[in-house]
Amino acid sequence: MKDLINIYVEQEDGERITLEAPTDMGLSVMEVLKANEFDVQALCGGMAICATCHVEVLQNEEELPEMSDDEAYMLETLPHATANSRLSCQLRVTPALEGLVVRIMPEAH
Incomplete structure (x- = not known):
């Protein structure tokens, strides 16, 4: 099993920044974003x-775990939520997330 995966953060100008994320520490995507x-x-x-x-x-949404009721409720309250919105704190870094591409939304700033 591979211990590191690549997660990509797409910027407003379309540039994608590559982040390496360990799969063996139980981190969330949010923790990886903050660490970077x-x-x-x-x-x-x-x-x-x-x-x-x-x-x-933006990519690999089919590999994500099912959304919890709490997460779904929070996303329903957001003005910029899309069909592919998620809370990055609820996405655990696993080998299945290799190649995940996300865009940080306005509520996160």
């Missing part, structure tokens, strides 16, 4: 109650 100094507030610390880690999944 992306401007994600994550005020609730990963409890799915603030939506300040909102991302839009």
